[in-house]
Amino acid sequence: MTTSSNLLWLIALPLFSSAILILSGKRANSWGHVLATIVSASSFTIGVVEFFAMHGRSDANRAVTQKIFTWISVGSLNVDASLMLDQLSICFVLLITGVGTLIHVYSISYMSHDHDRRRFFAYLNFFIASMLLLVLGDSYLNLYVGWEGVGLASYLLIGFWNQKPAYATAAKKAFIANRIGDVGLSIAIMIAFATFGDVSFAGIKEHADEASSTQLTAIGLMLLLAACGKSAQFPLQSWLGDAMAGPTPVSALIHAATMVTAGVYLITRSNFIFDEAPIAQLMVLVVGGITLLFGAVIGMAKDDIKKALAASTMSQIGYMILATGLGPIGYAFAIMHLLTHGFFKASMFLGAGSVMHGMKDEVNMRKFGGIGKFMPFTALTFGLGYLAIIGVPPFSGFYSKDKIIETAFNAGGIKGIALGMATLLGAVITAFYMTRVVILTFFGNERWGHKDEPAESPALMLIPIGLLSIGSIAAGFIFSKGDGLVNWLQPVVNPLKEHHAEEFLPPIIVSLMTLVAVMIGLTVAILKYRGDQVAQAPEKVSVLVSAARRDLFQDEFNEAAFMRPGQSLIKILLNLDYILIDGLVRSVAATSLSAGVRLRTLQTGYVRSYALMMVIGALALVTTIWVVTA
């Protein structure tokens, strides 16, 4: 395998910059954002250079590694802190640094009124560094470091405005939900070490077929738990909606384009485990299927534009997770959807941020309306992202989502039909709720209730949106041209190993069905939301709508099923500790205390009583000796 010394710089640059921004304090206020953006752009440049270098090599030699230092060397456990850049990670590197840089540029303007902008950029850089470490680590342990790092960055950035208690709570909620997933990942690493005596991807891949299916299933399920936490999949999805408390660029970068897709990366990276563990793979499908419908249903009812987009993110990642569950052929499509989603969802989030900028931080879509003519560029780019996400050809979402639906239908048997119908239903609902978002925001009557007209955002915000829009138009076509991305990823995810089942439905039929599904959703939304709307959300709504507004009761469920029993358990344990453990210690103390009090009375201080005791003692001794010897 080729070695390269550039990989460390990818991570080190943003990490150093983050440290500098944190440590130099207010002195960096004037130049901090510039440094952060330049550093992010440099990482992107290194990524591009590495990509072209990789592209120039033959398939077998594309992966490069760099050993930084020997991290752990204890007995049979040898872990190097080393990085590996292969065909899969380069996709992520380019996405993270590329979209990351654009969002840095956007944030310069978006956060310009915030006196803590320097800290914001420090966190953003820290996020970039952690996320790069996550995708570049060559073992599960290295990945875990990055995994925790992005969790921390996410926590810090969701709670960036932590002076509002609700935002601080949202950050904690995200962190705790992520912790549950992290526990899954650490258990998976432990099982992997117990099974293979190794935690590196290459080592485990080599020996994956030697392990028993129980062990592989256990590792797979734990990895799935980890993915559920980080990628906001059912049943750990409830944090993502609240995570929208963070500044909008954060929502775009971390909670739409990159960090939340780490679960998809983890499963794709662990393809050698999931391919050998059918039960775990089936669970991946179930989780993906449930979440894609779950998110879509929630998305239909949300009035907060960011929360609607967050629900949509959840649903789209559901698509990706479902695709990774479809086996070798699905991984490449999952990554393709991940990349196109990174473009169009980031562009829509930034568009939403631009709208909020113009509307004085209003997020309620019921109070928007008719913004299109005041903010034409934002409306145009948002529209392009919209066409991409609902899957209208030739926009990027069409290519990636269509492939997933097609693969789902071809999974074979009842499973294939069920998955296919789920993805198709998801497409209908996606078209519905995204159309709803677009109509409520950019069309119809003006409902914002004040005279100030929203003004278009400054160029520094519009340029990144524009560039991302180009991605949402063209990415799908580029990736799928001549099966480019599939062939590119083939050495990593090995799709040719799959024995191709007979095609259930030909691609053209699936495409037509998808288009019909999209048209249905779109038409229903237009019929429902055309004409003038009122600024108030209707009070009397069906059970389903009120359930969707409350995230399908996931919070209530978590509270009833985990939080309350957890609290009672803690109370019981506390009492047990107080009565049993403390009681034991306290009774020992009380016994020795009372013994002391009693024994103290022997010490009268009178010499004569001591003498008497000596006499009695001596007599007793003599008597004993006499009795024993006699």
Place this chain on the structure above:
Amino acid sequence: MAIANYLYLSAILFTIGAVGVVVRRNAIVVFMCIELMLNAANLAFVTFARVNSNLDGQVVAFFTMVVAACEVVVGLAIIVTIYRSRRSVSVDDASLLKQ
């Protein structure tokens, strides 16, 4: 005279000494009772030396006298000091260590 009579005398003297230490309050008397016990022991040593027809017991008796002499020096010094500070030689008055 039966040799056992020396031992009876020694036992009686020792008992008188021991009882005196326990019941008397005056430090000087207590002190004298201790001397009495030491000498009772000496008498027993000398008697046993006689019984065994060697000088071991007599040698130990000399050691005891030396120790007793040292003890008298230290003991009387303590008693005098206590008397100077407390104007009393009652051993019951010198019971402050219990606090």
